[in-house]
Amino acid sequence: MDPVDLPADLQRLVRPGRGPGPPHRRTDRRVRRRNQIRRRRSQLVDTAVAVLETVPLHELVIDDIARRAGVSRSLVYRYFSGLDDLVAHARKRFLATLQTRFELILDSDRDALDDLRAVIVATVHFAAAHPGVYCNLVTGARPTSEADDPLTTAMMHLASALRPTCDAPLVSTATAALIDAAIVRWLHDERADAETLVDSV
Numbered sequence: 001m002d003p004v005d006l007p008a009d010l011q012r013l014v015r016p017g018r019g020p021g022p023p024h025r026r027t028d029r030r031v032r033r034r035n036q037i038r039r040r041r042s043q044l045v046d047t048a049v050a051v052l053e054t055v056p057l058h059e060l061v062i063d064d065i066a067r068r069a070g071v072s073r074s075l076v077y078r079y080f081s082g083l084d085d086l087v088a089h090a091r092k093r094f095l096a097t098l099q100t101r102f103e104l105i106l107d108s109d110r111d112a113l114d115d116l117r118a119v120i121v122a123t124v125h126f127a128a129a130h131p132g133v134y135c136n137l138v139t140g141a142r143p144t145s146e147a148d149d150p151l152t153t154a155m156m157h158l159a160s161a162l163r164p165t166c167d168a169p170l171v172s173t174a175t176a177a178l179i180d181a182a183i184v185r186w187l188h189d190e191r192a193d194a195e196t197l198v199d200s201v
Contacts, residue, residue: 041079041089044069048090053132057087060136091137098126099150112158119154120201124183124194131187138180152176 047069055064062083066073080086105118127134155172179201186197 037079040075044071044076044079044086045089045093048086049094049133052087052090052136053130055132057136060087062086094130094133094137095150098123099153101126102150102154106154106157116158117198119151119158120179120198121194123151123179124186124198127183127187128194135184135187138184149176151179155179 159171
């Protein structure tokens with residue numbers, strides 16, 4: 001309603017620039033706020049991944065992440081329900097990067113054995129580039145289902161291609177666990193080079 005249409009005694013109460021503003025401004029504010037929340041959550045997840053590179057998962061506390069991010073502990077709890085929630089998001093981000101690599105490999109026209117080797121090579125190189133995070137997120141907190149674990153998913157695809165009659169979920173989970181265990185041991189020992197590890201797996 002235009003202030004001019006109001007009675008004179010009410011016109012003085014209506015001041016230009018006050019009130020909630022036009023609907024598009026409210027929507028813009030909501031969009032900006034959602035983007036701000038997304039950016040802050042993303043920053044905290046990135047920080048958690050960086051901290052997990054140097055701090056063992058069993059020693060990790062919210063304060064480590066808050067300190068590294070330059071925020072208060074309470075701000076971390078504003079965006080995540082707790083340490084487990086934040087670590088779950090860090091794991092999801094970390095594994096999504098690996099999943100992207102696997103998708104590129106599995107979309108090729110190579111045969112399944114070549115794909116298997118390529119997946120193992122990609123996993124070894126990825127783990128070598130992020131040893132602390134890989135060990136923390138693989139040995140400290142396994143994904144709750146095969147769908148959450150890109151290595152198991154890739155192994156399921158390859159198991160079905162190599163042996164259509166096998167129990168693909170069982171074979172893929174066992175194969176992924178074997179590969180993870182070999183890589184974690186290799187990261188701790190590093191007696192062999194990456195190529196030797198790939199050949200032995």
